[in-house]
Amino acid sequence: xxxxxxxxxxxxxxxxxxxxxxxxxxxxxxxxxxxxxxxxxxxxxxxxxxxxxxxxxxxxxxxxxxxxxxxxxxxxxxxxxxxxxxxxxxxxxxxxxxxxxxxxxxxxxxxxxxxxxxxxxxxxxxxxxxxxxxxxxxxxxxxxxxxxxxxxxxxxxxxxxxxxxxxxxxxxxxxxxxxxxxxxxxxxxxxxxxxxxxxxxxxxxxxxxxxxxxxxxxxxxxxxxxxxxxxxxxxxxxxxxxxxxxxxxxxxxxxxxxxxxxxxxxxxxxxxxxxxxxxxxxxxxxxxxxxxxxxxxxxxxxxxxxxxxxxxxxxxxxxxxxxxxxxxxxxxxxxxxxxxxxxxxxxxxxxxxxxxxxxxxxxxxxxxxxxxxxxxxxxxxxxxxxxxxxxxxxxxxxxxxxxxxxxxxxxxxxxxxxx
Amino acid sequence: xxxxxxxxxxxxxxxxxxxxxxxxxxxxxxxxxxxxxxxxxxxxxxxxxxxxxxxxxxxxxxxxxxxxxxxxxxxxxxxxxxxxxxxxxxxxxxxxxxxxxxxxxxxxxxxxxxxxxxxxxxxxxxxxxxxxxxxxxxxxxxxxxxxxxxxxxxxxxxxxxxxxxxxxxxxxxxxxxxxxxxxxxxxxxxxxxxxxxxxxxxxxxxxxxxxxxxxxxxxxxxxxxxxxxxxxxxxxxxxxxxxxxxxxxxxxxx
Numbered sequence: 289x290x291x292x293x294x295x296x297x298x299x300x301x302x303x304x305x306x307x308x309x310x311x312x313x314x315x316x317x318x319x320x321x322x323x324x325x326x327x328x329x330x331x332x333x334x335x336x337x338x339x340x341x342x343x344x345x346x347x348x349x350x351x352x353x354x355x356x357x358x359x360x361x362x363x364x365x366x367x368x369x370x371x372x373x374x375x376x377x378x379x380x381x382x383x384x385x386x387x388x389x390x391x392x393x394x395x396x397x398x399x400x401x402x403x404x405x406x407x408x409x410x411x412x413x414x415x416x417x418x419x420x421x422x423x424x425x426x427x428x429x430x431x432x433x434x435x436x437x438x439x440x441x442x443x444x445x446x447x448x449x450x451x452x453x454x455x456x457x458x459x460x461x462x463x464x465x466x467x468x469x470x471x472x473x474x475x476x477x478x479x480x481x482x483x484x485x486x487x488x489x490x491x492x493x494x495x496x497x498x499x500x501x502x503x504x505x506x507x508x509x510x511x512x513x514x515x516x517x518x519x520x521x522x523x524x525x526x527x528x529x530x531x532x533x534x535x536x537x538x539x540x541x542x543x544x545x546x547x548x549x550x551x552x553x554x555x556x557x558x559x560x561x562x563x564x565x566x567x568x569x570x571x572x573x574x575x576x577x578x579x580x581x582x583x584x585x586x587x588x589x590x591x592x593x594x595x596x597x598x599x600x601x602x603x604x605x606x607x608x609x610x611x612x613x614x615x616x617x618x619x620x621x622x623x624x625x626x627x628x629x630x631x632x633x634x635x636x637x638x639x640x641x642x643x644x645x646x647x648x649x650x651x652x653x654x655x656x657x658x659x660x661x662x663x664x665x666x667x668x669x670x671x672x673x674x675x676x677x678x679x680x681x682x683x684x685x686x687x688x689x690x691x692x693x694x695x696x697x698x699x700x701x702x703x704x705x706x707x
Numbered sequence: 708x709x710x711x712x713x714x715x716x717x718x719x720x721x722x723x724x725x726x727x728x729x730x731x732x733x734x735x736x737x738x739x740x741x742x743x744x745x746x747x748x749x750x751x752x753x754x755x756x757x758x759x760x761x762x763x764x765x766x767x768x769x770x771x772x773x774x775x776x777x778x779x780x781x782x783x784x785x786x787x788x789x790x791x792x793x794x795x796x797x798x799x800x801x802x803x804x805x806x807x808x809x810x811x812x813x814x815x816x817x818x819x820x821x822x823x824x825x826x827x828x829x830x831x832x833x834x835x836x837x838x839x840x841x842x843x844x845x846x847x848x849x850x851x852x853x854x855x856x857x858x859x860x861x862x863x864x865x866x867x868x869x870x871x872x873x874x875x876x877x878x879x880x881x882x883x884x885x886x887x888x889x890x891x892x893x894x895x896x897x898x899x900x901x902x903x904x905x906x907x908x909x910x911x912x913x914x915x916x917x918x919x920x921x922x923x924x925x926x927x928x929x930x931x932x933x934x935x936x937x938x939x940x941x942x943x944x945x946x947x948x949x950x951x952x953x954x955x956x957x958x959x960x961x
Contacts, residue, residue: 706769
């Protein structure tokens with residue numbers, strides 16, 4: 289006799305039949321199938337939504353801040369404050385050399401650079417009138433006064449509303465000129481410079497040369513009055529340790545880290561450690577830290593619901609297998625191999641997972657788009673994440689179906705058919 | 708409708724090879740204590756036979772049915788189907804043989820409730836190589852053959868018990884099997900349906916199909932030309948009646 293293979297009729301079960309039979313099996317119990325899907329829908333949906341929302345929010349933050357922060361370096365004076373007897377015991381800091389702007393300007397990649405600080409005034413009287421008395425109606429003593437070099441003023445990226453910025457000539461000669469921030473200008477009632485208005489600080493007169501409406505790198509300057517550094521030193525003394533001087537540097541894109549490394553040495557080759565250069569915050573790492581904690585939480589919740597979804601699929605599939613003992617026995621009697629039964633159960637549970645993943649990913653995409661639209665952001669979603677979700681669902685479904693499938697393939701046909 | 712008496716091209720069959728040949732077959736279910744469900748059974752069933760297997764519960768009928776239907780393997784002895792020793796074939800080949808050469812009919816019909824009569828019959832075809840395009844026609848033919856031409860698209864719940872069992876028979880014969888194995892086929896039917904069903908089995912047998920019926924019911928067994936009685940796992944009697952048994956007359960008009 290020949291070998292069994294040539295003699296026996298092999299049963300066949302093509303993929304099309306497998307798919308048809310599995311879908312029919314699911315369609316027989318639509319309500320239960322839908323409920324079973326829910327866990328997977330929530331799990332994969334949460335995964336995709338978290339990834340999408342994080343990417344969208346990140347992209348938004350990046351868009352707003354990246355260009356500015358990536359081209360900003362600040363150098364802080366962290367030297368030991370000097371006590372001076374004639375300044376009434378106030379400690380002052382003055383580690384920046386007089387030619388600080390020039391030294392840093394020479395560095396490759398620097399667009400503008402300069403030193404600025406907030407001037408400490410005790411009981412200042414600031415007014416457009418020379419006769420203003422402290423506390424009177426036309427006294428604006430609360431306004432902050434800043435000292436800035438010509439370079440610092442330009443490195444702030446100010447937008448000039450009217451007039452002009454003071455230049456290096458004014459700084460060199462300690463001219464009594466002032467640039468007003470938009471907020472300070474409106475408080476002082478100055479809006480145009482045709483009459484060459486003058487501001488009095490503690491009775492000293494300063495000619496207003498310009499009004500700025502923006503100062504991207506030192507936004508607080510908008511609310512105050514900015515005078516040249518030399519003028520400030522002459523009239524109000526050295527910068528004090530309460531408000532230490534700082535250098536602001538506008539770098540070219542990509543040069544910030546290099547400039548931050550070089551600036552302290554360029555400023556004080558003898559003692560660079562009195563300065564601390566701050567490179568632009570790594571947007572991704574900072575943003576990442578904040579998001580990572582939140583994302584981790586959401587992703588672990590999503591993972592949990594995925595797990596619950598898988599358990600749900602396993603449970604439903606097992607119950608379906610036990611309910612369909614007779615059908616499985618029948619199929620065996622009609623020529624189905626145990627492998628065919630296993631394949632069908634796996635196909636059913638896998639389809640449940642796939643559908644769950646598909647629906648979950650679709651809902652998540654809609655959610656991301658809805659949030660982005662509501663906030664007028666650009667929706668950003670890695671297509672891989674959305675496409676991956678159904679796959680993850682399918683794999684999970686198949687895994688969940690393993691035990692029920694093995695149980696199904698071990699059903700004794702005749703026992704099943706007699707019951 | 709024709710049933711194959713022998714399969715050309717398979718190389719092992721001649722016209723006189725018995726459909727079933729069992730030699731010294733025993734089946735012991737491992738204990739403890741071990742149960743000897745079947746002991747030393749020798750059995751030969753010729754093509755075209757109509758056999759009833761009777762006996763009380765526990766006599767070994769189910770075990771014999773399991774072995775005949777390739778749903779179980781003997782503990783000892785050999786079991787041949789169409790001259791093929793099936794006791795040692797791999798499971799995939801046994802499944803294939805089962806699907807192609809054996810049709811099953813059960814007491815409780817086992818129709819899938821959500822599928823029409825036609826779809827239930829087509830279920831038997833998905834494991835058996837028949838091209839998709841030919842399936843519906845073959846299934847419809849089988850349903851017409853069992854007298855259900857008017858119920859082809861009916862769902863099982865709208866069918867009577869007798870009609871359901873006839874759908875099950877259509878499903879069992881749609882692949883043109885060599886052997887029809889019926890396990891208490893009339894157990895859930897009233898007397899009228901039973902008579903109709905037995906007529907149908909008789910007429911199928913007249914067309915050359917080998918029919919084996921396992922039953923408690925003496926009136927069902929009486930329709931067979933050969934009755935095998937079992938007790939305690941052994942064949943205790945094997946009686947052949949004359950070939951011109953009256954059932955031929957009743958079967959002829961269907």
